[in-house]
Amino acid sequence: MSALSDILGDLVSDVESVFLFSPSSSHYERFADADMDEELVVIAPENAVEAETYVELPLEFDNVSDRIRFGVEGALERELVEEGDVVACSVRVFDGDADGLVRVRIDESMRSGIYDLFANSRADPSVIRDVFEVAIELGKKGQKGKPVGALFVVGDAGKVMNKSRPLSYNPFEKSHVHVGDPIVNVMLKEFSRLDGAFVISDSGKIVSAYRYLEPAAEGVDIPKGLGARHMAGAAITRDTNATAIVLSESDGLVRAFKGGQIILEIDPEEY
Amino acid sequence: MTGEGLLSTHTVLQFDPGQFLDVFDAIPRAVWAALLVVVVGLIAAAVLGTLTTRALVRFGVPEAIEGTAFERTAREFDTSTVEVLGTLVRFFVLGITFLAVLSVGNVTVAASFWSRTVQFLPQLFFAVIILIVGVVVGDKVQLVVGERLTGIKLPQIGVFPRLAKFSVFYVAVLIALSQLGVATLALVVLLAAYLFALVLLGGIALSDLLKSGAAGSYLLLNQPYAIGDEVQIGDARGIVQEVNLFVTHVENDGEEFIVPNSTVFEKGVVRIRE
Secondary structure (H helix, E strand, C coil), X not given: CHHHHHHHHHHHCCCCXXXXXXXXXXXXXXXXXXXXXXXXXXXXXXXXXXXXXXXXCCCCCCCHHHHHHHHHHHHHHCCCCCCCCEEEEXXXXXXXXXXXXXXXXXXXXXXXXHHHHHHXXXXXXXXXXXXXXXXXXXXXXXXXXECCCEEEEECCHHXXXXXXXXXXXXXXXXXXXXXXXXXXXXXXXXXXXCCCEEEXXXXXXXXXXXXXXXXXXXXXXXXXXXXXXXXXXXXXXXXXCCEEEEECCCCCCEEEEECCEEEEEECHHHC | CHHHHHHXXXXXXXXXXXXXXXXXXXXCHHHHHHHHHHHHHHHHHHHHHHHHHHHHHHCCXXXXXXXXXXXXXXXXXXXXXXXXXXXXXXXXXXXXXXXXXXXXCCCCCCHHHHHHHHHHHHHHHHHHHHHHHHHHHHHHHHHHHHHHCCCCCCHHHHHHHHHHHHHHHHHHHHHHHHHHCCCCHHHHHHHHHHHHHHHHHHHHHHHHHHHHHXXXXXXXXXXXXXXXXEEEECCEEEEEEEECCCEEEEEECCEEEEEEHHHHHHHCEEECCC
């Protein structure tokens, strides 16, 4: 028994702050009432426990390291912690209450840009989250059971429209559908068999489908092996302030690009 | 008449004559009638009360009023709003039964008092129902308005949900009082003044928004310009990034103009084609 508590003691010794990921209110209160020296940061999709220091988690990342990385990055951005700090993260790995404790030392490699992708993009964080959810849904189910690929360009729609041309009539012309509307998932699923990109505005309005992107692709550096769809998506984010979210047809992964760089790669099957 | 009919049936059937009929005869007909009314009344009260509760639950009332102060108070007493309403219906039917029993039994004690009570009881019943509905709806309105405004972190914003709640309360009380026949003219005048002020001040405060909204609905329906077009509105020249009900976002290198849609109509739009 003592060996066990020693392990736990080692994990939490000399930590500067404690990160609670999506805590239940009783769980949070136990920490809040304890009056600790360490700083307490709540990281959750919404501030249900009304914590003082709170970092919004736009997507309930299933992958724990992504979740922690996002929280740490958000805290860094908000200057709640700094590099070299040691943080104890109370996380939920399986269903139910928090069941894991992770000790993290914050260094430069933690800055992967995931937080930046959501918080500092042109488009609203909720719009980017909704597009992610659509892409993940699409990746999971495919179109009538077959894997499909899709390319969503989110934000800075005016410039994106000027750097692209229509491949056919725009099915979304004079329509006012926004991502996040329940009907949209079905529509996008149907339209995903069309070639070309979806263009989505800062506020989430679907501006166009069927767009052929014509950005300058010089200097875009994405991992080898990714196809033309990823290249086009990455290149348009370099040319404009948009964010591209790409669902790969061949490996079924969802990738996000910003500033010509790949920022995030997630497997829809894990959500 | 009916009593004699019953009597003759029994004699014809020859079914256990003797003592039973004696007992039946010994008690006056009016008491039997009253007993019947009591039984029917009790059954009707139970059935109607349960039906009311069931119907309200079926219409999704408990979910709709979840979290309102009235519902929470009801919960503290181990009941719920729909239960309270069902009980009210039960009491109402029981009250009517009571009065019916009195009239069947020909109780003539203070006849005018009872006749007035008969008229007054339904009014009181509806007044209570209106008050409860008013309180629940008012609470719900407060919750909904409050939820809408949660994004705005201003201490003063708390006034609006309360204002909405008390407006609903006020109207409910007004209807309930007029149901009871209490003079409410002064209160109605007050309500009219309040509504007038609300409309007038709201109209003045929101005039720009209303103008932009009207223009914006035209722009959204007809789309004279779309996202990606290069336009000039007044001094703002650039690419349209966003059109919504109230404003149009026009952006050029380094500047983003947020133009009210009313301006679009006042100054007109130049669509620029190379």
